[in-house]
Structures are given as structure tokens and as C-alpha cells.
Amino acid sequence: RHDRRTRLQRNEHLHKAWEDQLPALVDQYLIWRHGHDPAMQVDEGLCHVFHVDSIGVFTFTERLAVTQRQDELSNAALIRAGLLGCSPIQPVVAVRLECLELYHQLQRRQSSFSVQAMVKVLCALQNISYKRHLRNQFAAAFDVYLSIKRRIRIALCQMLDRNGLAWRLSQACPSCTFKLAGEVVLSPARLHNMDGNFSAKRLDGSGSADPRTFESDYFIPIADVDRFKNNSRKNPKSGATAGSTCSSNWSAAAKVFEEDKICVFEQTGIFLLAC
Known part of the structure; x- marks a missing residue:
């Protein structure tokens, strides 16, 4: 059957399905990672067994049997077995949590190491031909992880x-x-370096198929920043009346004086402040 949904609609349904499961998956992951599940011993007659293809660092197992309890999410059952599915409902492929953690640590040390590169490494270790859908499956599981x-x-x-x-x-x-007691006061007390990453601009509307917002305490919401975007004009510094050609000659700052023109680029919001 032909899927008539747009990519945005498909992504919204996918993200909603994962979002509803996350609380249960977090609890099951903590049990798997740090302790023993007190409800591990259950009546097998009340359980359901399904099969998935398991992807590990050095092994690929076809039709691995996974026991699912009554009223238990399939991905919660997979996490109990040390796996994470590549789809929220009826997963048929799962990645081992150790494999996902390995890639997580690799990417933290080398951010340019892509998902595609990791999947190609796994394919080489397991003597499997690389196909693009393998990259998509691994990326889906890694995002949820x-x-x-x-x-x-x-x-x-x-x-x-x-x-x-x-x-x-x-x-x-x-x-x-x-600060320590009696510590000498430095002048200046702190040094900061800022960069607006103007070269990281992108076309306005790009990435519209994924409307999610990345939540992090490192980022300030755009709406909070925009409240102060005109403060420098409303409250100019005293004595700053002398004309300057710096803004007009600097291409990055020239956009400030061209707000009435049509702009095809969107501000990325990447403004790095480092101490």
C-alpha cells in the first residue's frame, strides 16, 4: 500500500510513538545497567516470545528469541535483554546496548565519526555488505539511546x-x-571568547521535516534572545555618535542595515561563548 503521508507526518508519528515509551524505557535501562530486575522470574506461560535480528560489535544473530511479559512494551523487553529496537512498534531489528554505547563514546571523542562510518565498520567486522538501510536502522536506535x-x-x-x-x-x-579565601582579585576577573558562526548559515525552511527542539541547558531559547535584539538601538551608549564605515564594510554586520530586504538565509542561533 502506498504511504500518502508526507515526511513530516511520518516523522511526527514516529517521534510521538517513541516519546510515549521513553519513561518505561528509561526505567528498564536503569534496571539493566545498574541492578537486578526483581520481577525477572515470571510464569513463562504468561509471556510472549518474539524474534529479532540482533546487531552487536562482533556478532550478528538472526531470529534471536526475546521474552516479553504481559502488558510490557516490546522495546522494554528488548532492553531487558540488552538490546534496543530500531522501530517503536513491532521491531524486527535491534542493536545491542554495548554497541550503541561504544559509538556514543567514540563520537564524544571524535565528533566527525559518522553513523555511516560506524555501520561500515560493523559490516566489515561481521563480513556483511553495507546497505543504506542499515545506516538508517542504526541511526534510529542511536537517537532513542x-x-x-x-x-x-x-x-x-x-x-x-x-x-x-x-x-x-x-x-x-x-x-x-x-574563589578561595584571600585569593587575589584578578583584573579582568574572567575572559570570554564569542563567535557567531556566520558561516554556518542555512536556507530558511531547511530541516522542516523535523520540528523537534533539542533540549539542553547549554542553549538559550531563541525567543528569550530575541527580546534583546533591539536594545542596542533603543539605548545607545553615550558619546557613540561618531560615524563608522566598519559595519557597512563588514559583510557579516551589513545584514543589520538590510532588514527591509528579502533574506533567504535563516540565522542558525549558533553563537558560542567560551570561557
Whole structure:
């Protein structure tokens, strides 16, 4: 049957299905990662067994049997077995959690190491020909794995009272924010470097098939930033009346004076501040 839904509609249904499962998947992942499941012993007569193809670092297992309890999500049953499915409903392919964690740590140390490169490595280790759908399956499982890790980190930060609006700014740099008794006051006290990443611009409307917003305490919402975009004009500094050709000669700043023109590029919002 031909699927008449748009890509945006398909993605919305997919993300909604995963979002509804995340609380249960987080709980099951913590049980698998840190402890023994007290309900491990159940009546096998009340269980359902389904099969998936399991992808590991060095092994590929076809039709691996997975036991599913009554009223248990299929992906929760997979996590209990150390796997994570590539689809939210009726998964037929699953990736081992150790394999996902390996790629997670590799990407943290080398961000340019792509999903495609990882899947090609796995195919080489298991003597399997690479196909594009393998990359899509691994990417789907990895996205959900990162969502589980983020949910755990958010809950941990809430327990440690590290979730305030200004916590990241005031506590993230110990050498700058923590002072010893009698410590000499430096001048300036802190040094910051900022970059607007103007070269990272993109066409307005690109990426419209995925409307999700990445939640992180490193980012300030665009709506909060836009409240101050005209402050410099409303409250000019005293004495700053001398004309300057710097803004008109600098192509990145010239856009400020061309707001009445049609712009095809969207501001990325990537404005890095480093201490």
C-alpha cells in the first residue's frame, strides 16, 4: 500500500510513538545497567516470545528469541535483554546496548565519526555488505539511546539541584566561579571568547521535516534572545555618535542595515561563548 503521508507526518508519528515509551524505557535501562530486575522470574506461560535480528560489535544473530511479559512494551523487553529496537512498534531489528554505547563514546571523542562510518565498520567486522538501510536502522536506535541518556541526566541534575536557569553559567567553570579565601582579585576577573558562526548559515525552511527542539541547558531559547535584539538601538551608549564605515564594510554586520530586504538565509542561533 502506498504511504500518502508526507515526511513530516511520518516523522511526527514516529517521534510521538517513541516519546510515549521513553519513561518505561528509561526505567528498564536503569534496571539493566545498574541492578537486578526483581520481577525477572515470571510464569513463562504468561509471556510472549518474539524474534529479532540482533546487531552487536562482533556478532550478528538472526531470529534471536526475546521474552516479553504481559502488558510490557516490546522495546522494554528488548532492553531487558540488552538490546534496543530500531522501530517503536513491532521491531524486527535491534542493536545491542554495548554497541550503541561504544559509538556514543567514540563520537564524544571524535565528533566527525559518522553513523555511516560506524555501520561500515560493523559490516566489515561481521563480513556483511553495507546497505543504506542499515545506516538508517542504526541511526534510529542511536537517537532513542541518546534520548534515554538525556532523560537520565535531566533526572539526575534535578536530584542534585543543578537545573536552575543560571546554574550552567555560574557553576560550569570552577576555575572562574569558585574563589578561595584571600585569593587575589584578578583584573579582568574572567575572559570570554564569542563567535557567531556566520558561516554556518542555512536556507530558511531547511530541516522542516523535523520540528523537534533539542533540549539542553547549554542553549538559550531563541525567543528569550530575541527580546534583546533591539536594545542596542533603543539605548545607545553615550558619546557613540561618531560615524563608522566598519559595519557597512563588514559583510557579516551589513545584514543589520538590510532588514527591509528579502533574506533567504535563516540565522542558525549558533553563537558560542567560551570561557
